[in-house]
Amino acid sequence: MIRRIARWFDSRLHLAQPAREALNHVFPDHWSFMLGEIALYSFVVLIITGSFLAMFFNGSTADVIYHGPYRALHGVHMSAAYQSVLHLCFGVPAGLLIRQMHHWAALIFIGAIVVHIARIFFTGAFRRPREINWWIGLTLLVLALSNGYFGYSILGDLLSGAGLRIGYSMVLSIPIIGPWLSFLFFGGRVPVDVTIPRMYGLHIFAVPAAISVLLALHLGIIWRQKHTNRPGPGRTDHTITGSRVWPTYTAKSIGLFFLVFAVIAALGALVQIDPVWTYGPYDPIAILPGAQPDWYLAWVEGAMRLFPGVNIYLGSYLVPELFFPGILFPVLFFIVLYLYPFFDRLITHDNQPHHVLRHPYEQPFQTALGCAVFMFLFVLFVAAGDDVIAVASGASVVTIRLILRILIFVAPAVTGIIVYGLCILARHRHARGLERALESAAAEGRLISGENEVTQ
Amino acid sequence: MMAVETGPGHMPSFVNVLSVPEIRAVSYYVTQHLAVIPLQGGDLAEGGTLFRAHCAACHRTAARGGALAFTGINAPSLVNYSPPLIAGAIRWGPGPMPAFPPSVISDEQLNSIVKYVTFVQHPPSPGGTPLGYYGPVAEGFAGWLGVLVLVIFTIWIEKGGRG
Amino acid sequence: MSEGERKGAWLLMVFALGWRMIAGRSRKSLRARSEADAEAARIQEFHLPSGRDADTKTQAVTSGRERWGTLLVACSLIAAIAAGIGFLFIYWTDGGNKLLGGTLALSFAGFGIALVLWSHFLMAYKEATEPLEPLPSPEKDRQTAADDFRAGARDVKRRSLLKFMTVAGAGVFAAMFVSLLRSFGAPIGPALYQIVWRRGQRLMTADNKPVSIHSLRPGDSVTVFPEGSIGDEHAQTVLVRVQERFLRLPADRVDWAPMGYLAYSRVCTHAGCPVGMFESQTNLLLCPCHQSTFNVLTGATPTGGPAARPLPQLPLYADDEGLLRAAGRFSATPGPGFWGIQ
Numbered sequence: 001m002i003r004r005i006a007r008w009f010d011s012r013l014h015l016a017q018p019a020r021e022a023l024n025h026v027f028p029d030h031w032s033f034m035l036g037e038i039a040l041y042s043f044v045v046l047i048i049t050g051s052f053l054a055m056f057f058n059g060s061t062a063d064v065i066y067h068g069p070y071r072a073l074h075g076v077h078m079s080a081a082y083q084s085v086l087h088l089c090f091g092v093p094a095g096l097l098i099r100q101m102h103h104w105a106a107l108i109f110i111g112a113i114v115v116h117i118a119r120i121f122f123t124g125a126f127r128r129p130r131e132i133n134w135w136i137g138l139t140l141l142v143l144a145l146s147n148g149y150f151g152y153s154i155l156g157d158l159l160s161g162a163g164l165r166i167g168y169s170m171v172l173s174i175p176i177i178g179p180w181l182s183f184l185f186f187g188g189r190v191p192v193d194v195t196i197p198r199m200y201g202l203h204i205f206a207v208p209a210a211i212s213v214l215l216a217l218h219l220g221i222i223w224r225q226k227h228t229n230r231p232g233p234g235r236t237d238h239t240i241t242g243s244r245v246w247p248t249y250t251a252k253s254i255g256l257f258f259l260v261f262a263v264i265a266a267l268g269a270l271v272q273i274d275p276v277w278t279y280g281p282y283d284p285i286a287i288l289p290g291a292q293p294d295w296y297l298a299w300v301e302g303a304m305r306l307f308p309g310v311n312i313y314l315g316s317y318l319v320p321e322l323f324f325p326g327i328l329f330p331v332l333f334f335i336v337l338y339l340y341p342f343f344d345r346l347i348t349h350d351n352q353p354h355h356v357l358r359h360p361y362e363q364p365f366q367t368a369l370g371c372a373v374f375m376f377l378f379v380l381f382v383a384a385g386d387d388v389i390a391v392a393s394g395a396s397v398v399t400i401r402l403i404l405r406i407l408i409f410v411a412p413a414v415t416g417i418i419v420y421g422l423c424i425l426a427r428h429r430h431a432r433g434l435e436r437a438l439e440s441a442a443a444e445g446r447l448i449s450g451e452n453e454v455t456q
Numbered sequence: 457m458m459a460v461e462t463g464p465g466h467m468p469s470f471v472n473v474l475s476v477p478e479i480r481a482v483s484y485y486v487t488q489h490l491a492v493i494p495l496q497g498g499d500l501a502e503g504g505t506l507f508r509a510h511c512a513a514c515h516r517t518a519a520r521g522g523a524l525a526f527t528g529i530n531a532p533s534l535v536n537y538s539p540p541l542i543a544g545a546i547r548w549g550p551g552p553m554p555a556f557p558p559s560v561i562s563d564e565q566l567n568s569i570v571k572y573v574t575f576v577q578h579p580p581s582p583g584g585t586p587l588g589y590y591g592p593v594a595e596g597f598a599g600w601l602g603v604l605v606l607v608i609f610t611i612w613i614e615k616g617g618r619g
Numbered sequence: 620m621s622e623g624e625r626k627g628a629w630l631l632m633v634f635a636l637g638w639r640m641i642a643g644r645s646r647k648s649l650r651a652r653s654e655a656d657a658e659a660a661r662i663q664e665f666h667l668p669s670g671r672d673a674d675t676k677t678q679a680v681t682s683g684r685e686r687w688g689t690l691l692v693a694c695s696l697i698a699a700i701a702a703g704i705g706f707l708f709i710y711w712t713d714g715g716n717k718l719l720g721g722t723l724a725l726s727f728a729g730f731g732i733a734l735v736l737w738s739h740f741l742m743a744y745k746e747a748t749e750p751l752e753p754l755p756s757p758e759k760d761r762q763t764a765a766d767d768f769r770a771g772a773r774d775v776k777r778r779s780l781l782k783f784m785t786v787a788g789a790g791v792f793a794a795m796f797v798s799l800l801r802s803f804g805a806p807i808g809p810a811l812y813q814i815v816w817r818r819g820q821r822l823m824t825a826d827n828k829p830v831s832i833h834s835l836r837p838g839d840s841v842t843v844f845p846e847g848s849i850g851d852e853h854a855q856t857v858l859v860r861v862q863e864r865f866l867r868l869p870a871d872r873v874d875w876a877p878m879g880y881l882a883y884s885r886v887c888t889h890a891g892c893p894v895g896m897f898e899s900q901t902n903l904l905l906c907p908c909h910q911s912t913f914n915v916l917t918g919a920t921p922t923g924g925p926a927a928r929p930l931p932q933l934p935l936y937a938d939d940e941g942l943l944r945a946a947g948r949f950s951a952t953p954g955p956g957f958w959g960i961q
Contacts, residue, residue, distance in 0.1 A: 026749040031614035038606050072575055074501045093713055097720045100583050107599030129754050162892055169890040169955035179811055179957050184804040226751055241748045251738035252613050258731025259609050262724045263602050269720020272583030273595050278518045284852030285842060286508040287893045289522030289907035295596025305909045309927030320956030321927040322890055355751055385593035387523035387910060391530050397523040397910050513895025513907055524898060525905050525912045525923060549838060552898040559834040560841045582716050616739040
């Protein structure tokens with residue numbers, strides 16, 4: 001039966017040769033190479049759940065009065081968008097579950113991307129010839145961050161409305177073009193009616209389309225360049241070792257998809273996320289403490305909280321204090337990330353193509369730098385929740401902020417030094433192991449040719 | 457009862473003067489016989505709107521408390537507060553909390569707010585555990601837990617089957 | 620041409636095209652078959668430069684593993700199917716979120732685990748090695764491609780003149796598309812520099828009630844708006860009352876606070892959140908978003924947190940009836956800072 005179907009398709013599309021290549025494609029065996037797939041499958045879950053939600057969500061800021069099952073908002077004025085979300089949560093069968101799964105999938109999507117980027121960074125997989133995929137991957141991250149922001153902002157609740165205001169203030173603070181740019185993007189001085197409908201269009205169409213195209217390119221380039229491999233016995237820059245796609249890798253990969261879906265469903269079932277009914281509809285007069293963006297933007301939020309209030313005037317023109325942590329810092333950060341392959345090449349003086357990864361300890365400076373940066377981001381992430389920590393622990397937010405302002409310098413430095421030392425230690429141990437292996441090999445009379453990676 | 461114990465503002469604390477049963481008796485007397493606010497009626501939804509306009513800025517929309525710029529004092533969680541205590545706090549502004557006289561919040565509005573606070577002390581959480589209503593911070597940690605679980609799954613997937 | 624001849628000509632053309640396609644395809648398939656053999660040879664075990672065969676570690680499926688594996692996979696699948704049926708039941712009976720999502724999660728987890736266990740226990744592990752061709756194309760191929768391009772370009776006449784005009788045209792097209800962005804924007808001036816308070820306007824609460832000098836005691840606070848703009852987020856103002864003897868306003872503002880009443884813009888100058896928290900004991904206005912604090916006694920100067928500029932102050936006076944009115948505009952543009960703020 002399957003053979004009949006396969007032959008039907010092949011006689012129209014000439015598939016046998018590409019199918020053979022696909023089935024026999026070799027993928028390296030290591031779990032760290034499947035981290036990108038977690039992100040990929042989270043994106044698939046986002047598309048599936050998002051399509052469901054898009055059937056119910058109404059991205060309009062028209063004023064309506066609520067008359068639904070949630071009695072604490074009965075008779076309250078709200079946007080049509082907010083009302084449609086309440087309807088999804090309380091009136092649509094499985095609506096709340098799908099909505100929560102969608103939001104959890106977004107958190108996991110970006111988390112998996114970060115873990116994946118960390119793996120790429122620490123193993124040097126961004127080196128030639130894979131710089132293009134590094135740039136595509138970073139762009140995917142930026143798009144994912146943006147879409148997450150748009151996604152929770154279109155709900156029209158108090159928490160995300162505050163976030164829209166803050167985002168508008170950040171763009172506003174850009175020197176010279178800030179006011180023009182913020183009015184262009186948000187459609188006026190926030191809060192203004194056109195912002196949510198606009199973000200809805202971006203969130204369900206423009207950005208997912210861009211992500212899909214770049215993702216296809218990303219995977220296509222991996223397919224074409226073939227995957228990198230971990231250093232080890234028999235690993236060279238001229239071969240790729242691992243399992244074939246069919247049957248093992250297919251089973252594992254599809255199994256991973258089901259597990260990603262299962263974890264997201266478990267979270268959607270058991271852990272409440274973004275309970276917009278408790279926040280209430282957006283009211284520009286109201287505000288709440290403990291207002292944070294989703295975790296993947298918390299690094300910018302933390303920077304905004306920790307950065308001191310300095311006024312910089314160029315003549316009579318103000319460069320607001322918000323500009324530096326809110327815009328300059330993230331933009332510079334990503335510029336450095338985009339340029340990183342060149343920086344790495346500068347340090348290592350190595351312009352050769354690599355298909356074998358490097359161990360993190362082989363480049364102690366880069367690894368230490370990367371760990372220091374991650375620690376820096378983590379301190380910012382903690383700083384974004386300083387008022388939540390204050391409430392939970394009973395401490396004063398002023399004290400916590402002071403501690404964090406010290407930690408933001410001390411923690412990355414200490415982390416970098418410790419990691420550097422560990423890498424040097426590991427390198428020495430590896431070198432000693434190598435010497436011993438060479439000695440024993442020479443003793444046994446077998447010489448390993450210099451082309452292969454020497455093993456221990 | 458809290459006021460007798462902690463002595464908000466310039467009021468002295470009676471913790472070392474009265475025993476706990478005595479404190480309870482005094483509170484009971486005050487709330488049952490001396491409280492002049494009727495605390496009846498009120499509209500839940502209007503109370504919610506008023507709460508978000510006046511109170512949520514310090515106490516959070518879920519009334520779980522918020523951070524102040526003070527050393528040692530935060531806007532407390534309202535989860536364990538009785539209606540008379542809530543009403544009293546609104547009218548008399550204990551400690552760093554501002555007071556809201558009838559010209560700002562009328563008696564009818566006060567009843568609504570109290571009704572809403574009582575509701576939000578045990579709000580419906582149909583989506584699962586609310587993680588203490590701490591918001592995106594707690595959700596971020598839970599999300600990372602999910603990522604960690606998936607990474608562990610990935611290690612299991614790849615490591616297994618090779619003896 | 621007659622009708623029949625025309626039809627005949629069409630049929631002939633179609634037939635010729637079809638023959639060419641089939642013939643071409645059979646030629647291609649001959650080529651493909653030899654390519655396939657080459658491919659097969661390529662991805663079979665091949666010889667490393669040192670002369671050794673590629674290590675092909677194999678882990679065959681023993682009968683013990685097979686039995687154990689079959690049992691485990693079967694159990695997972697049964698669990699998955701049972702959970703799936705449970706999901707259907709709970710969904711159709713409008714059950715709660717926990718059960719609904721829980722059964723969904725179990726069902727998918729069961730399938731996923733079944734697939735993974737299948738690969739672990741019931742698929743032989745064969746490590747394979749494949750050669751990597753160098754990615755830069757051979758110089759010969761690069762030359763040929765470049766030559767083809769140049770040959771084609773030479774067939775394009777009048778290149779230099781028309782190239783210039785095409786580029787200019789493309790530039791205009793780009794400008795046309797980019798300029799459409801203007802439709803998304805809005806005029807900046809009126810919104811950013813909007814005057815919210817005028818002299819003589821009464822301060823009104825959100826319930827549209829005027830505020831008199833007897834409304835608040837020291838330590839109280841209330842949100843007010845200009846009359847006629849209740850609920851306007853840009854005009855929102857916080858009115859607090861403090862004891863007059865504690866006031867430390869700048870010299871030009873000493874008469875802005877009748878009887879200790881102070882009015883400040885409620886829009887934080889940091890990132891625009893409403894400064895909703897008034898700490899009566901320390902006379903600080905606290906913004907809950909990033910914990911900026913402003914001292915109301917000295918003109919809402921920032922005392923902590925990331926805000927850099929004070930909250931704009933509204934001068935007040937009490938009229939003959941004792942109602943509070945604005946004595947002028949805000950001392951600065953309310954809201955977060957921007958290039959060109961006054």
